[in-house]
Amino acid sequence: MDIDKRQFLKILGISSALWVGSRFAGGISSLFGIGDKFDTKALADAGFEISKTLPDPKALTAKQWAIAIDIRQFKTADDYKKCIMVCDKIHNIPDISTKQDIKWIWEEPYNAAFPEQHNNYMGGQLKDKPVILMCNQCEFPPCVRVCPTGATFKRQDGIVMMDYHRCIGCRYCMAGCPYGSRSFNFQDPRPFLKKIDPEYPTRTKGVVEKCDFCAERLDKGLMPACVEASNGAMVFGDLRDPGSDIRKILSSNFSIRRKPELGTQPNVFYLI
Amino acid sequence: MYDSGKIITGLVLFVGLVTLPFWYSIGKAQVKPDPSLNTPVINQMKVKHCIESKQFMIDNHMELLNDWRNAVVRDNKTLYVSTTGQSFTMSLEVTCFHCHSNEKQFCNQCHSYVNIQPYCWECHVKPAEEIANGH
Ligand code: SF4
Numbered sequence: 001m002d003i004d005k006r007q008f009l010k011i012l013g014i015s016s017a018l019w020v021g022s023r024f025a026g027g028i029s030s031l032f033g034i035g036d037k038f039d040t041k042a043l044a045d046a047g048f049e050i051s052k053t054l055p056d057p058k059a060l061t062a063k064q065w066a067i068a069i070d071i072r073q074f075k076t077a078d079d080y081k082k083c084i085m086v087c088d089k090i091h092n093i094p095d096i097s098t099k100q101d102i103k104w105i106w107e108e109p110y111n112a113a114f115p116e117q118h119n120n121y122m123g124g125q126l127k128d129k130p131v132i133l134m135c136n137q138c139e140f141p142p143c144v145r146v147c148p149t150g151a152t153f154k155r156q157d158g159i160v161m162m163d164y165h166r167c168i169g170c171r172y173c174m175a176g177c178p179y180g181s182r183s184f185n186f187q188d189p190r191p192f193l194k195k196i197d198p199e200y201p202t203r204t205k206g207v208v209e210k211c212d213f214c215a216e217r218l219d220k221g222l223m224p225a226c227v228e229a230s231n232g233a234m235v236f237g238d239l240r241d242p243g244s245d246i247r248k249i250l251s252s253n254f255s256i257r258r259k260p261e262l263g264t265q266p267n268v269f270y271l272i
Numbered sequence: 273m274y275d276s277g278k279i280i281t282g283l284v285l286f287v288g289l290v291t292l293p294f295w296y297s298i299g300k301a302q303v304k305p306d307p308s309l310n311t312p313v314i315n316q317m318k319v320k321h322c323i324e325s326k327q328f329m330i331d332n333h334m335e336l337l338n339d340w341r342n343a344v345v346r347d348n349k350t351l352y353v354s355t356t357g358q359s360f361t362m363s364l365e366v367t368c369f370h371c372h373s374n375e376k377q378f379c380n381q382c383h384s385y386v387n388i389q390p391y392c393w394e395c396h397v398k399p400a401e402e403i404a405n406g407h
């Protein structure tokens with residue numbers, strides 16, 4: 001049989017319409033075969049009990065988590081060290097003695113942390129005093145806006161989270177973050193870890209990491225580790241809850257934030 | 273036929289090359305994967321049962337783990353309620369490796385057989401036993 005171009009296109013059109021139609025009849029989820037194996041709806045329809053995933057009932061929840069750091073209460077080197085060390089330890093953060101070091105929480109002199117607040121004639125202890133720094137979990141995070149893969153995203157409790165599985169290591173987020181809160185894994189971090197906590201994954205070469213307010217601890221009902229270690233010098237709470245500890249402390253103390261003029265609305269507050 | 277010598281030699285060579293993988297593995301005994309359940313925790317269980325049925329786990333563990341990771345990392349969910357109504361923490365380290373502490377004799381059996389290299393271990397910490405042995 002000879003067929004011309006017109007007939008050929010007709011046959012092609014009709015048969016593909018039939019194919020799509022038949023797939024639709026079998027449920028949209030099975031179009032292209034997606035969900036064939038794990039079709040929970042079909043299982044439920046067939047009378048099977050289906051498994052489900054739930055948040056831990058003990059989990060701490062909020063609309064926007066925030067931390068207030070009372071730097072007046074940080075007096076000895078040890079006050080800083082205990083907050084930083086506990087984070088390094090439970091999150092398997094390596095200690096690398098070059099510029100390629102990884103940091104989630106660190107210290108910086110006041111004039112470096114708040115360059116626009118600094119003046120040469122500043123008196124008192126504040127001038128060179130170290131300040132604790134970490135990711136601000138910005139309300140409008142530039143890092144999230146620029147990430148091309150959705151690897152960094154904002155959780156419903158306001159935490160800016162990292163999904164290392166999706167990070168392609170492009171480092172746009174590092175360019176976007178105005179606070180230097182992010183570190184890149186230039187190499188496998190494991191050789192630089194003295195001890196690995198087996199309950200928390202390490203990272204791998206080529207991904208970016210940062211503080212996430214101990215999201216994994218909040219989801220189990222625990223406070224962030226640095227807050228717990230600070231003996232009250234750091235206060236954690238829901239910024240949208242007028243009755244929360246952090247709101248009380250912010251309403252009764254003068255507080256500043258890093259680079260508020262950028263409009264990122266940082267959620268780490270400093271009481272000075 | 274012109275150039276029959278060249279053509280036939282070419283054909284023989286071509287068929288030989290295409291079927292090379294078969295020649296290559298002829299005579300090599302393919303060891304059937306045999307995942308071992310011989311770990312201290314599993315040995316102590318009265319009823320040896322994974323979080324779901326054995327067949328479900330064999331067929332779907334990769335999709336299950338994928339769902340787990342999205343639930344934990346992206347939706348703040350940490351608990352998995354199985355079809356038997358039991359709940360488990362969604363964690364490779366805390367839940368899976370608690371029983372399957374023998375990566376080499378368990379995970380790697382099938383993964384090596386089908387020649388896939390899951391890169392879970394680049395970040396997730398292998399069961400303690402393997403680390404102790406320096407791997
Ligand atoms: S480095 Fe990773 S997290 Fe950062 S922007 Fe690129 S993909 Fe996103």
Ligand code: SF4
Nearest residue numbers: 135136138141143177
């Ligand atoms: S401090 Fe930097 S990394 Fe953290 S949320 Fe803001 S922009 Fe993103």
